[in-house]
Amino acid sequence: MNTVGQFGRMRDERAEQALIERRFRVVTVLVIVALVLLGWRYGQLQLGAHEMYAARSEENRIRLRALAPNRGLILDRHGRVLAENRPAYRLVIVPERTPGLNETLDHLAGLVEISAEELRRFEQQRQRSRRFESITLKSNLDDAQVARLAVERHRLPGVEIEPYLTRHYPHQGLLAHVLGYVGRIDTRDLERLDRDQYRATTHVGKTGIERRYETLLHGRSGLERVETNALGRVLRVIERTDPRPGQDLTLSLDLDLQREAVAALGDLAGAVVVLSVETGEVLALVSHPGFDPNFFVHGISQANYNALLTDRRRPLFNRFLAGGYEPGSTIKPFIALAGLDAGQITPDTRIFSRGWFQLPGHSRRYRDWRRHGHGWVDLELAMAESVNVYFYQLAHDLGIDRISRELALFGFGRATGIDLYGETGGVLPTRAWKRATFGEPWFPGETVITGIGQGFTVVTPLQLAHATAALAGRGTTAPPRLLAVAEPARMVVHDEANWAAVFSAMAAVVHGPSGTARAVARQLPVKIAGKTGTAQVFGLPDDLDDERDSEDLPEHLRNHALFIGFAPLDEPRVAISVVAEHGGGGARVAAPVAAQVLKRAMELGY
Amino acid sequence: MNTLVSQRWSGLLPPLRLDPVLSALLLALIAFGLMVLYSATEQNLGLVIRQGARLGFGLGVMLVMAQIPPRYYQAWAPALFVVAVLMLVAVLFFGVGRGAQRWLDIGLVRFQPSEGMKVALPLMLAALLARRPLPPGWIDLGLCLGLIALPVGLIVLQPDLGTAVLVAASGVALLFLAGLRWRLIVAMSGLVIAALPVLWLNLHQYQRYRVMTFLNPESDPLGQGWNIIQSKIAVGSGGLAGKGWTQSTQSHLEFLPEPHTDFIFSVLAEEFGFIGVVLVLALYAAIVLRGLYLASRCRDNFGRLLSGSLVMMFFFYLVVNVAMVSGLLPVVGVPLPLVSYGGTSAVSLLAGFGLVMGLHSRRRFMG
Known part of the structure; x- marks a missing residue:
């Protein structure tokens, strides 16, 4: 049975088999010895030291209990x-x-109303918990x-x-889209959270600031060593590591200005963003209408949620962050700057x-909003009267x-x-973008x-405000922040004269004799x-602009009204953007909103 | 096929190439295990049924593995090994899991590729050594150690120290069965001891904590030492006859971490006492010894070495887990074989037993 191995060595299979069998015998002995030793070890623990361990088991009813930290306030x-x-x-039950049960x-259920939803959640929680744990x-x-x-409590053991x-949230809908809300921790949250830190926590930030700064707001969970009786009821606390409460966050928002912005919008759906030009701090941030975030904290009822979802004015939609609008004529100051910088125009052209x-060589006519035109216009007049042809x-x-x-x-x-x-980024059209998007x-x-x-x-209202702040800062501003202020950055470089020309042209929009927003000048x-x-909602002939409203149209077909601005003119400190959905014309609808908010901002000392 | 064989082996199981004795022992262990699981999960029947389904699937895999002729295993061993190594590499890049990346998610199922290696490595080594003269010389030894080090290194990187130790141990066991000379064994042991400080430096912080608290559990009685102390209390308080089924107070009061996975043996020890422990260890011993017996009677070196190392793998699981629960070894996260809650390891262990029985069943009729 001998064969020749690869090294030419003679293979003696019989000897090899004998060798392997010897090794199997060695292994068998080792296995038996190891198991006997393990058995011995358990004998030591269970027979020799049984009394000691039994006593420790009896006395040692010590449990670790996680303590939830108090969530930081938002100010x-x-x-x-x-x-x-x-x-x-x-109301909690220990099954x-x-x-x-x-x-x-x-x-x-006879004492307090218990919904099917609450019962379902209770059942779910009960499946996941141990029998002596209390379940809400x-x-x-x-x-x-x-x-x-x-x-009734004496008749309800375990309850x-x-x-x-x-x-x-004491201000209900006023700040819903900024603060967001907390809600019950669900399985998706658990995947991204540190379970150890959230053992005793029931709620977690779901949207807005509550979500963005969850780690700061939450704090660190504490731990308690408690002695319990055989059923798990706490008898005394032996040792305690206090939870570290979450940080209080002081936002850059000004509650008064926020209120003013919401009041100024009134019944209009839309957004208002007010930024500090120098620091990028967000002073007011409104998406209107809002909703009451308090509903979400305790689990919103299906009926309420459906009402929010089906509301035509979409209160759940965050307009300043994700609302995409055509900028309309608010783009003109930026186009003017490009023209000045390129030398295509001077202020006097x-x-x-x-x-x-x-x-x-084309027959299509691109129209002015004034049917017979504006005559000869320079930059200032073109801006003030929003002359499309220019x-x-x-x-x-x-x-x-x-x-x-x-x-x-x-x-x-x-x-x-x-x-x-x-946050969404809007669309900046370029040749490359068009080719990539439409293949044309x-x-x-x-x-x-x-x-x-x-x-x-x-553009989003936030982008529009940020761009306006950059404009007001003569090319320098900081990215918008609610909490930690970012470094100001020089975004655009232009000749001082170009900035001045655009500033004075934009001043003429409000303060000039024929400015589209001249009606609001008095109150400032x-x-x-x-x-x-004015942003087109619906493909009307393109001769609709600032002055001509679409009031005779049904509301949802009316144009969006926009306004951008900054104040004061000489030393700009705040920049604003206003979008009023289906408001009609920017001059008639958005400008008064902006004027009211800017006036308040000035009164508040910004 | 061979009428002589079928006459000698009457009964239902042999045609399925399953060993009746080993099959019966495994079924007894599984049944008892599910009973303990029921108690350890606070009588969560749904969980027990899910585990039962996984074990049922594992038994199916075992049956299938037993049917495949050994020559296929031998021929496919390198390919399987390469695939298993690639999956371990993949897990480093695409793996999922908290803390450690151990799982691959391929849409339909999630599994731990390191489990596949528990079969693939012994296969590879057995296929290699079966074609070499035994005992292995220096070159074969070097080759084998390289083949062991590659997957073990990858598993350590995940990091999953427990599995790495098991895979390494099964490879070393295979070398030992292959007749590795004693002086080489001594030399290897020396090397390992010399390498320990290097390993220590490369451990993750949590792994070092585990080793240190193992050496002195009372140093951190609320943190890492908690497991060991509470487990020992559970075991010790069980006494001779135990507190009775479902009467465990330690796990019930949440003194034990993961009472239905890695620490299920302490629930068993607490509820069934020393008598229960001895009986269960005897059941395990019977499985291991029967397995070794079947392995030693395979027709060729490939079968003997492969089967032997698979059985030893099962044994290492047992020893590491039972020693860990009683505080003899640090907490490394190795389940009690076929009893702890969890699917992948049970399936790979049963697949291993399928191989063992299949290899053994073919010992007579070959040319």
Whole structure:
């Protein structure tokens, strides 16, 4: 049976088998010895040291109990409370101490209303918990419910009324889209959270500031060593590591200004963003209408949620962060800057507006909003009266590449980087973008309408405000922040004279004799710069602009009204953007909103 | 096939190439294990049923593995090994899991590729050594150690020290069975001891903590030492006859961490006492010894070495887990074989037993 191995060595299979069998015998002996030794070890523990361990098991009812930290408060810049923790009561059940769980639940349902949702959650939690752990059946009990339960408590073993702290937003809908809200921790949250830190925590930030600064707000969980009896009931606390409460966050928001902005919008759906030009601090941040975040803390009912979802005015939609709008004529100051910088125009360059513009060799007419045109206009008049022909011509002369470059410098087409999740970046049209998106080349006519903010350009109210702040800061501002202030950065470099020309042109929009927003000049305590805009909602002939409203249309087809501006003119400190959805014209609707907010900002000393 | 064989082996199991004795022992262990699991999970029947389903699947895998002729295993060993290594590499890049990346998620199922290596490495080594003269010389030894070090290194990187130790141990056991000369064994042991400080420096912080608290559990009675102390209390308080099924107070009061996974043996010891421990260890001993017996009677070196190392793998699981629960070894996260809650290791262990029985069943009729 011998064969030749690969090294030419003779293989003796019989000897090999004998060798392996010897080794199997050695292994068998080792296995038996190891198991006997293990058995010996267990004998030591279970027989020799049994009394000691039995005593320790009996006495040692020590349990570790996690303690939830108190969530940090959220304050406005003057320390006014925007989100707080309020004492509340919840109904908890310890299944082990409740003899007839179903009867108890029935009994409780007779005392306080228990929804199917609450029952389902209770069941779910019960599956996941140990039998001696307390499980919440209903939270946020009102006083009457607490009283009714307290009276019946002696008949309800294992049922307890437990005090706890619940998140409360005293200003309800005013700040819903900024603060966001906390909600019950669900399985998706658990995947991204540190389970050890959240062992005792029930709620976690779901959106807004609550989500963005969850780690700071939450704090660190504490630990308690407690001695329990055989059933797990706590007898005494042996040792305690206090939880470290979450940090209080002081936002840059000014509650008064926020209120003013919401009041100014009134019944209009839309957004208002007010930024500090120098620091990028967000002073007011409104998406209107809002919703009451308090509903979400305790689990919003399906009916309420459906009502929010089906509301035509979309209260859950965060307009300043994710709302994409055509900038309309609010783009004109930026186009003007590009023109000045490229030398295509000077402040004194005059263009004749006869009511329309035509590309050479094309028949299509691009219209002014005033049917018979504005006559000879220079930059100041073109801005003040929002003369489309002036900007058609300028955009055509500049070409799309120069326009895209200028708009990109001001941050169009990318998220501003505000400290909130969910920001969208809008659309900055370029040749490359068009080819990638539509597979088509760029057409000259598209450059023409880009000059008045129509066509492909999409901005968010936040981007618009940020770009306006950069404009007001003569090219320098900081990214918008609610909490930690970012470093100011020089975004755009232009000649001092160019900035001055655009500033004075924008001042004429409000303070000039024929400015589109001249109606609001009276109420302003200081001189400001501004620009009105109207964004098309619906493909009306393109001669609708600032002055001509679409009031005769049904509301949802009316144009969006926009306004950007900064104040004071000489020494700009705050920048604003206003979008009023379906408001009609920017001059009539958005400018008064902005004026009211800017006036208040000046009164507040910004 | 061979009428002589089928006459000698009457009964239902042999045609399925399953060893009746070993099969019966495994089923007894599984049944008892599910009973303990029921108690350790606070009588969570759903969980026990899920585990039962996994074990049922494992038994199916065992049956399938037993049917495949050994020559295929031998031929496919290198390919399987390469695939297993690639999956370990993949897990480093695409793996999922908290803290350590151990799982691969391929849509349908999630599994731990390191488990596959528990079969693939012994296969590879057995296939290699079966074609060499035994005992292995220096070159074969070097080759084998390289083949062991590669997957073990990858598993350490995940990091999963427990599995790495098991895989390494099964490889070393295979070398030992192959007749590795004693002086080489002594030399290797020396090397390992010399390498310990290097290993220590490369351990993750949590792994070092585990070793240090193992050496002195009372130093950190609330943190890492908690497991060991509470487990010993559970075991010790069980006494001779135990507190009775489902009467464990330690696990019930949450003194034990993970009472249904790695520390299930302490629930068993607490509820069934020393008598229960001895009986269960005897059951395990019977499985291991029967396995070794079947292995030693395979027809060729490939079968003997492969089967032997797979059985030893099972044995190492047992020893590491039972020693860990009683505080003899640091907490390394090795389940009690076929009893702890969890699917992948049970399936790979049963697959191993399928191989062992399949290899053994073919010992007579070959040319």
